[in-house]
Amino acid sequence: MRPGKFAYHRAETIDAALELLTNNEDAKVLAGGHSLIPALNLRLAQPEMLIDIGRLENLRGIQANGSLMIGALTTHAQIETSAAVQQYCRALSAAVSKVGDPMVRNRGTIGGNIAHADPASDPPTVLLACDSIIHLQGPDGTRTVPVQDFFLDLFTTDVQPNELVTGIEVPNMSDHKTAYAKLTHPASHYAVVGVCVAVKMDGDTCDHAHVAIGGALPKAMRSPGAEAALAGTTLDDAALNAAAEALMDEIRAEVMGDVYAPEAYRTAMAGVYLKRAIRQALAS
Amino acid sequence: MQVSITVNGKRYERNIDPRMLLVHFLREELGLTGTNIGCDTSQCGACTVHLNGKGVKSCTCLAVQVDGMDITTIEGLAQNGALHPMQEAFWELHGLQCGYCTPGMIMASTAYLATNPSPSEEEIRGSLEGNFCRCTGYQNIVAAIKSAAEKMQQEPVGV
Incomplete structure (x- = not known):
């Protein structure tokens, strides 16, 4: 497979990239290309121009x-x-x-990754x-x-x-216990369901918990119901089960299914992977 | 667009269409057909090459993106007529069935050993998550990588 034709510009500065973006309506930004190039190969995307920002080294790196x-x-x-x-x-x-x-x-x-929003x-x-x-x-x-x-x-x-x-x-989440539990599609490696938790413990009691779920929905979302079910508990089995039920109730209407993982399966796995994420976080 | 790409130690200057994928540059511009095209969708790993020493999928990279960079393909592993220890191990332990995934398996595993020279069997299996053997010949592939790692611990090589 080969991408369709496009004009290619390698941006040397952020300002140059922004100018190209502003002046070219049908331009796409190329960074690592690992979402865009497969889309170009499949002709799911056929932009007139690619603006390659891959050499803007000041956009690379991690500062803590x-x-x-x-x-x-x-x-x-x-x-x-x-x-x-x-x-x-x-x-x-x-x-x-x-x-x-x-x-x-x-x-x-x-x-x-985030600009693509898969x-x-x-x-x-x-x-x-x-x-x-x-x-x-x-x-x-x-x-x-x-x-x-x-x-x-x-x-x-x-x-x-x-x-x-x-x-x-x-x-800085170092005062929380955080974990990400994922049910991976065996071929594509995308998330069938992915759950992230960040729990703040006060002794044996959960002061508060953040719960987010992705993979199963049009976009990742927080679960206020699961968060409420976990706060103030010792994160025992009863609390985990209640949180899983709350999460499943919240996503049921929106969950996406496919031939590999139908809606009911993904919904059930959301509950399972929430519990796994919490147990992993506590063990960390 | 004019590019200058170093492949297996030799610099190539070419005027290419920006939409040319790295794998097509290697196979069609340079005639290096050892790098195979499998799935075209960055899943199977048959097209794995080294970019500045790291494993990448050449079907998911435009040739213009690697202008000025160093590529190593399966053709570049053997030195002075002697096979790389990984190639030798795949040969000796029959780490292949049809052979289509083999160049990608060898490039992925040599890149992996650079980050973890003495992996466990489980780690080797994990490192191959981006390389599919459609014949399911994984047992001997894993055995070959383990054997090559042990040999390279005794006699380190460049790549």
Whole structure:
């Protein structure tokens, strides 16, 4: 398979990339290309222009200074092997280590991942559970968007046509126990269901819990019902079962099914993987 | 677009269409047909090559993206007529059935050993999550990688 024809521009600066984006309505941004190039190969995407931002080195790298600042071009492999990410947010390390396979993680970037907003992707679920902030830049300057407002729908985000994702800010979650549990599609390696939890313990009692689910829905979402069912408990089996029931009730109307994993199966697995995520978090 | 790409230590200057995938550049521009095309959708790993020393899927990379970079393909592993220990191990332990996935398996596993020189069998199996053997000949593939890792511990090689 071969992509359709397009004009190719390699941006040397962020400003140059933004100018090209502003002046070319049918342009797509190319970072690692691990969502875009398969779409080009299948002719699901046929943009007139690709703007390659892959060499904007100032968008690559991880800084840990109160919170984690992860440049948009940072690869999954770089995040997976970062000691700072492991310290600040273990669930993010775990989730990126489950994206695709080693070769995909060597090229695929976190910025491209979230801009693409594939519903079966792993990082969005963790970013949502951890109240992350997305940094954007457009011709008029920079802005930030809480991740809760970033993912709008299937493959749809709040990024405007003339904006770039420049980075992702993840709070220091080291005072929480975090985990990401994933039911992986055996061929595609996408998430059939992925659940991220971040629990804050006060002795043996759960002070509060953040629960997010992805894979099964048009976009990752938080589960207020599960969070309420866990808060104030000792995270015993009764609390976990109640949280799983609450989560399943919340997603049942929206859950997406396919021939591999029908709606009822995905819904049931959401409950199972929530419990696994909590147990993994407590064991961490 | 004019590109300069170093493949197996040799620099190639070519004027290419930006939509040309790296795997097509290797196979059609350079005649290096050892890199196979399997699924075209970055799942099967048959097209795995090394980009600046790391394993990547050449069907999911435009040739223009690697302008100025270093590529190693299966043709570049043997040195001075001597097979790479990984190639030898696949040969000796029959780590293949039809052979189609073999170049990708060898490139993925040599890249993996650079990050983990002495892996357990379970780690080897995990490292192959991006490489499919449609013949399901994994037993001997894993045995070959284990054998090559042990040999390379005794006699380290460049790649």
